[in-house]
């Protein structure tokens with residue numbers, strides 16, 4: 001891409017034009033998304049928050065589609081954080097049922113497209129029915145070699161790192177590992193994301209400029225892209241705009257150009 005295009009220009013472009021600009025050789029391997037703004041989307045329409053969550057699940061379908069079409073390796077989506085238990089029980093119940101419905105409805109199509117479902121988070125604390133449907137989706141799609149759809153459910157970065165530290169400490173305690181052998185790779189290997197590349201691009205919708213306990217370790221060198229678009233309004237062309245922007249960034253990883 002020779003001439004830089006700014007975001008204001010990309011939002012004027014339709015999907016076909018954006019697809020022409022994107023360099024297929026320079027796509028991120030791993031895209032992570034904080035899907036935020038479902039509640040505000042509903043509130044703006046005078047609807048209950050649950051309707052926003054339902055519309056958000058529809059948005060996810062379109063984004064998964066474009067990701068496998070572009071042959072992105074991993075898409076990690078933040079569906080429920082370890083802090084979201086603070087919400088009213090009714091909303092939590094709705095979200096749990098939505099996860100079940102989404103997976104039950106989509107798993108057939110996901111498998112057809114070669115998507116492999118994976119999850120990160122403390123799944124044991126989710127209702128058994130949610131755990132079962134996740135396990136079933138993971139099992140049914142385990143041999144697929146296309147996009148990895150990584151669902152962050154009851155996920156929190158601090159808890160993930162805490163659990164990793166505990167497991168490493170236990171290994172040291174029983175003599176399997178020396179404290180002096182613990183390095184960056186040891187910690188990386190004990191996270192839920194072990195084996196997956198770090199996100200190259202993090203997208204957060206709904207105009208919030210924070211990480212909200214998402215992938216604290218893994219986002220060390222991710223490019224971050226914020227948009228005011230609320231998640232239920234987030235479409236394929238928004239993702240493509242983010243990719244155009246991403247491809248114009250200079251990733252230095254602390255070095256020099």
Ligand code: IPE
Pocket residue numbers: 035036037038039040041079080084095206
């Ligand atoms: C994101 O939308 C979905 C979850 C956190 C589960 P929100 O529900 O946070 O929507 P806002 O931020 O209240 O608009």
Ligand code: IPE
Pocket residue numbers: 034035036037078079080081084208210212
């Ligand atoms: C982050 O959004 C969690 C998910 C999108 C699942 P929140 O809406 O929970 O984040 P805060 O509370 O605004 O930081």
Ligand code: MG
Pocket residue numbers: 036037038
């Ligand atoms: Mg929110």
